[in-house]
Amino acid sequence: MEQPSQYGNAVETASEMAGNPSREPDLGLFGKSSSELVSILGEYGEKPYRGRQLAEALYRQRLNHWDAITTLPATLRQRLAADGWTLGRPEIAESFRSIDGTERYLIQTAEDTVETVWMPEGDGTAEDASDTNADTSAEGGEKADEDDSDTGGWKRATICVSSQVGCAVNCQFCLTAKLGLQRNLTAGEIAGQVVAVLNRHKVVLNKKRVNLVFMGMGEPFLNYDNFMAAVRLLRDEVGIATQRMTVSTSGIVPAVRRFAQEPDRPRLAISLNAPNDSIRETLMPINRKWPIAELVDAVRAIPFRQREKITFEYVLLDGVTNRREDARELAALVRRSQLPCMVNLIAWNPGPGIAYSSPTQDSVLAFQQELVVAGIQTYIRRPRGRDIYAACGQLKRTTDQPPIPALVMPQ
Template sequence: MPRIALSTADSDTLIELLSAHGAPAFRAAQLRHAAWQPFVSGLDDIRQLPSELRSRLSDDLDFSTVTIAAESEADFGRTIKLLCRLADGQTVETVAMETPGRELSRRRSTVCVSTQVGCAVGCPFCATGRMGLRRSCTAAEVVDQVRAAARALYARGLGPVTHVVYMGMGEPLAAYDATVGSMRVLVADGGLSARRITVSTSGVVPAIHRLAVEGMGCTLAVSLHASTDELRDRLVPLNRAHPLESLVGAATGYARATGRRLTFEWCLIGGINDSVEQARGLRDIARRAHAHVNVIPMNHIDDSPWGPPDRRTELAFLTELDGAVVTVRDTRGSDTDAACGQLRAALEQRRSLRPDGTLSPPARRVAPVSSTR
C-alpha cells in the first residue's frame, strides 16, 4: 500500500486509514487541523492522538513529504531559504520572505515554491535552467514546502503565511496537475485566498487556456523578458513553440476570464534586453494587455558573463515605460543565493552559458580526491 501524504489526503482517505487501525472517524479532523499548525512538526507532536495510534499511523502516513536538509537567512533574518529534500533524495529550494507592515500597507509573509526539480525550459539567465530537469514535484511536495516555510517563519516569531508565489525551481504549468492540485489544497485547507496566489509561467500557452477555466482566480505572471520573437527565442527557448502573439493572446484571455490583472515579468539583463527599443515594445504590449510590469534587475550568477545593467541604462529603460504600470522588484536574498534566478539545489550538475546565449551540456562534477596522509 502506497504511503499517504497528510497534506493532500481527503477526509475519506484518512477515515479509512484510521478505521484500519481501529481508530474513530473524528480523529481525521484532528489530523487535518494539526497539519496546518506551524508549531506541529510531526505526528508525535499531535498530542490529541493516543501515542500508540501515532506510532501505528507513522507506518502508513507521511506528516510531510519534505524534510529540511539545510536553511540559511538573509535580509536580517526576513528572508529564509530552505533546501527541501524529497523522499527520493532529490532537492528543491523554497524561500520565505517576511515584509513588515508600513503606514499604508499590512505585513505579509510570502512563500516562493518550486514545482520541479530543475527546469527543462533552459532560459540562459536563470541558474535553475542550467540544471536541466530531473522530475516534477507532486501536489503534496508543493504544499509541504509551504508548510515547512510556515514552521520556519513561526520558529523566528514571523508569519503566518499570507501569499504564495509559484516562482521557484521549474515551470509550474509544465507540472500542471501538481500546481493546480496544490493550489486547491492551499485554498481549501490552508486558508489562503486564491487572489493571494501567483503562478508564474514562461509561456505554456495550452496550459494558460486550461488554467483560465479552472475557476481558481489566481494571478498569472508571464515571464516575458523580450518584446520581439527574435530576442525571446534566445532568452526563453519555449518561445519557439509559443511565440509572443499567441502567448500574449492567451494571457490577456486569462485576465478577461478571471478578472485578475495580468503581470509581465522582465529580467533586465545588461546589454541584452535593456535597450530603449525593447522598453518601447514592452510598454506597448503592457498597454494593450492592461498589464502590470515587474522589472527585475538580473542577479549575478556564477560562471555567467551576464548581469544587471548600469544604473544609467536601467533608468533610461524605465523612463521609456512611461504610461505603463511598473514596479522594480527588490532582489531579496541575493546574499544567500535565494534571489530570483538563483535558486538551485546543492551539488547539482549545471550547464555553462556560451557567448551566443545557449547552454552547454551539463558539466561533470569531479569528486575531490581524499588525502592519504
C-alpha cells in the first residue's frame, strides 16, 4: 500500500543518494576490494600480489600511513601518492567514555563526522550470543579462543556501526532523527569505522570475539548497496564472519526482499517497537508505507540458516508501549508470524527534546515475563553508555549536553 508523503520522498532521496557514485572519494584506496586494488596497481605495471599486499596492509594490518606500508617498494608508494591516491581510512577524531566502559567515537570522514560505539562485553542481548542462535559452522565462521591477555581484559565486544549521517526515517523516540538525513556513507566509510575501532583497541580478531551491529546512525536498508559492499569488505578483507554481524531495519520492505536473496548475509533484526499498526504509525511513520503484516511477509521469505533466529527489537516507552496488554498483543503478533525469532526489550533511553518517559525496572521485568510465559525467548538490553549519549537511539553527535544518569537494569 503506497501512500505519498513527505516521508516517502525522503526514502526516495536516500535511495538515489546510495546509487550516486560521485559521492565516493575517487582516489581513496580504503574501501576498495583486493581485486580492485590489484587492478589499480596493475595500471602501474605491478603484479597482482602487490595489490594483495596493499589490501593486507589496509585491512588486516590496519596501516594508515604510506610510510608504514613497507611491503610495497618506496618508489611505488611515492608514485601512488604523487598521483593523488590517499589511503583514506576514517580516523577517530573524538572519544567519550562511559562509566560502564562503553566508548562513543566521532569518526572523521573526508566530509564530516559519524558516530560509532564500542561496547566491551556487549549489551546482554541476542547479538552478543551470536554463537547460540546462528550456525557458525557455516562458511566463513570463525572461532575465538577468548584469550584476554592482549587488550584490557574484555572477552567479547560489540561495535555499533553507522550507515548514514543522520536518518530520514524519523522515529519519534530517536535522537538521530532530529538530524534528518544528511548523506549516505560509502562502503569504505562504513567498514572504516570498524577498522578504526579495532585498531584503537589493538584487537587480534582470531583471539577475541567481536560482533558488529549495524544499528548506529541511519537506516542501513536505505543505503543498501553501500551497506552490503561494506559487509563484503568486512568479511573478505578484514576477516569478520557475517554470522557475527547483525543489521537492524525499521522495515524497508523492498530492501528486505533483496536481503532475502543474498547468498551470504548478516543476521537480521527488525525494529518493531509496537504491538500493532496504530501505535507503530504514531512512533514510526515508516509503518504507513510498509505496515507490520507486509514487513513480516517479506521477512518470511528469508531462507534462514540452521538455528538462526531474527530479533524483534522493542523499545519500551512508559505508558505507550509497555502496558500489560501491549505485551500480550506483542506475544500474539510474534507467535502469529511463525518466524524463528526472539525479542530484545530496550528501556527507552532519554534525550533532550523528546517527550517520552523511560519505564521502571519493574515494568520492564513484568513485560518480559508476559512474553516468557507465552513461550517467547526474550532478552532485556542492558543500556550501555547512556551517560555519554551512546545508547540505543541517542546518537546525535552530542558534544555539549549534560550527562544523563546511567541506568542499571537487571542482568
